[in-house]
Amino acid sequence: MTTVKIRGGGAAYAGPVLPLPPFEWLAPRSLDEAVRALAAAPDDTMLLGGGTDVLPNLKHGLHTPRRLIGLGKIDELGRIEVGADVRLGAGVTIDRLAREPRVRAWYPALAAAAESIASPQLRRMGTLGGNLCLDTRCGFYNQTAFWRGALGHCLKAEGTVCHVVPAGRRCVAALSADTPAPLIAYQAELELRSVRGTRTLPLADFYAGDGVHHHQRAPDEIVVAVRLPAPAPGLRSSYLKLRTRQAIDFPLLSVAAVVSAVSVRVVVGALGPRPRQVRLADGVAAARPLTPASIDAIASAAAAQCHPLANLGDEPWRAAMVAPTVRRALHALVASVTEA
Ligand SMILES: Cc1cc2nc3c(=O)[nH]c(=O)nc-3n(C[C@H](O)[C@H](O)[C@H](O)COP(=O)(O)OP(=O)(O)OC[C@H]3O[C@@H](n4cnc5c(N)ncnc54)[C@H](O)[C@@H]3O)c2cc1C
Numbered sequence: 001m002t003t004v005k006i007r008g009g010g011a012a013y014a015g016p017v018l019p020l021p022p023f024e025w026l027a028p029r030s031l032d033e034a035v036r037a038l039a040a041a042p043d044d045t046m047l048l049g050g051g052t053d054v055l056p057n058l059k060h061g062l063h064t065p066r067r068l069i070g071l072g073k074i075d076e077l078g079r080i081e082v083g084a085d086v087r088l089g090a091g092v093t094i095d096r097l098a099r100e101p102r103v104r105a106w107y108p109a110l111a112a113a114a115e116s117i118a119s120p121q122l123r124r125m126g127t128l129g130g131n132l133c134l135d136t137r138c139g140f141y142n143q144t145a146f147w148r149g150a151l152g153h154c155l156k157a158e159g160t161v162c163h164v165v166p167a168g169r170r171c172v173a174a175l176s177a178d179t180p181a182p183l184i185a186y187q188a189e190l191e192l193r194s195v196r197g198t199r200t201l202p203l204a205d206f207y208a209g210d211g212v213h214h215h216q217r218a219p220d221e222i223v224v225a226v227r228l229p230a231p232a233p234g235l236r237s238s239y240l241k242l243r244t245r246q247a248i249d250f251p252l253l254s255v256a257a258v259v260s261a262v263s264v265r266v267v268v269g270a271l272g273p274r275p276r277q278v279r280l281a282d283g284v285a286a287a288r289p290l291t292p293a294s295i296d297a298i299a300s301a302a303a304a305q306c307h308p309l310a311n312l313g314d315e316p317w318r319a320a321m322v323a324p325t326v327r328r329a330l331h332a333l334v335a336s337v338t339e340a
């Protein structure tokens with residue numbers, strides 16, 4: 001395993017570019033080597049997939065790990081395997097996810113979500129594992145240390161108040177990753193590995209309602225893969241993302257819809273720390289064919305259950321867009337569902 005000490009910019013640096021802090025860099029070549037290295041100091045180590053979120057965050061002083069473990073040299077994390085289910089390695093890049101013909105054919109909402117992430121360069125670096133474990137984001141947090149210090153910091157880092165919900169005791173920063181909502185709608189499972197063994201859990205149970213500790217990964221665990229049920233005949237899906245620009249922008253709201261002959265699953269993302277699965281009355285979820293009236297009922301349920309906050313700004317606009325976005329995501333499926 002390669003180990004390098006990175007000196008970082010240091011406190012004396014006063015140039016125009018935000019410097020990295022010092023850290024030790026480990027680059028294991030196998031998963032076994034990686035879990036052992038992580039187990040040696042789990043609370044003091046950060047994992048790095050493509051680094052497209054970790055590195056800006058280190059520069060902003062949001063994390064100060066003593067060690068970074070780069071996962072990019074571990075071949076087994078980059079595999080896509082098709083058997084009774086479909087297993088996507090955590091190291092599969094976002095670009096490959098967007099282009100892979102089987103993903104596009106079987107899980108189009110996932111391919112659309114991947115295709116919408118960041119820019120071509122960032123998609124070639126960024127990984128599925130990094131997207132699923134992406135830190136939560138907030139307009140009061142994803143700022144330089146100087147900016148945050150001027151405001152007096154907040155619950156998520158070095159402070160005692162939340163600027164979004166001042167009376168609140170919990171951070172409500174948003175999970176702004178694009179792939180979790182469609183993967184939850186497809187009922188994906190997550191595979192995690194540590195020196196203690198491998199465990200799987202539904203992706204829907206991975207996320208928690210606290211923006212500081214927003215997922216259930218233990219400090220010594222590595223996300224190794226996502227498992228998707230084989231695509232059922234007639235399954236249709238769509239993904240829509242609301243953002244300020246149509247490129248290089250995180251979602252301000254996202255909607256994944258998966259419709260089969262017997263169920264409708266709608267998952268809304270970029271609200272708070274975890275994606276929200278919209279609860280639907282049995283009669284509404286099972287009604288076929290989808291009609292303008294049943295789509296309206298689903299969109300109204302989503303609007304009643306989803307409440308954007310000021311974490312990502314412009315909450316009145318985002319709230320007003322929940323129902324129309326759900327409606328559009330479902331209308332996009334109507335023709336194909338009726339045919340199936
Ligand atoms: C300008 C810009 C625009 C962006 N736009 C979007 C966007 O529109 N949508 C979006 O979803 N993202 C966006 N991103 C964020 C990021 O590029 C993607 O989310 C990317 O998929 C992250 O993957 P990564 O491998 O680079 O993650 P990393 O930065 O390497 O890691 C992210 C987090 O995941 C953890 N991690 C990584 N791999 C694993 C693993 N295997 N097991 C456990 N933990 C792991 C890291 O420790 C870290 O906490 C944007 C970033 C930038 C800079």
Ligand code: SF4
Pocket residue numbers: 137138139140141154155156157161162163164165170171172173211311
């Ligand atoms: S939601 Fe509140 S505590 Fe969390 S990052 Fe934003 S301001 Fe900080």
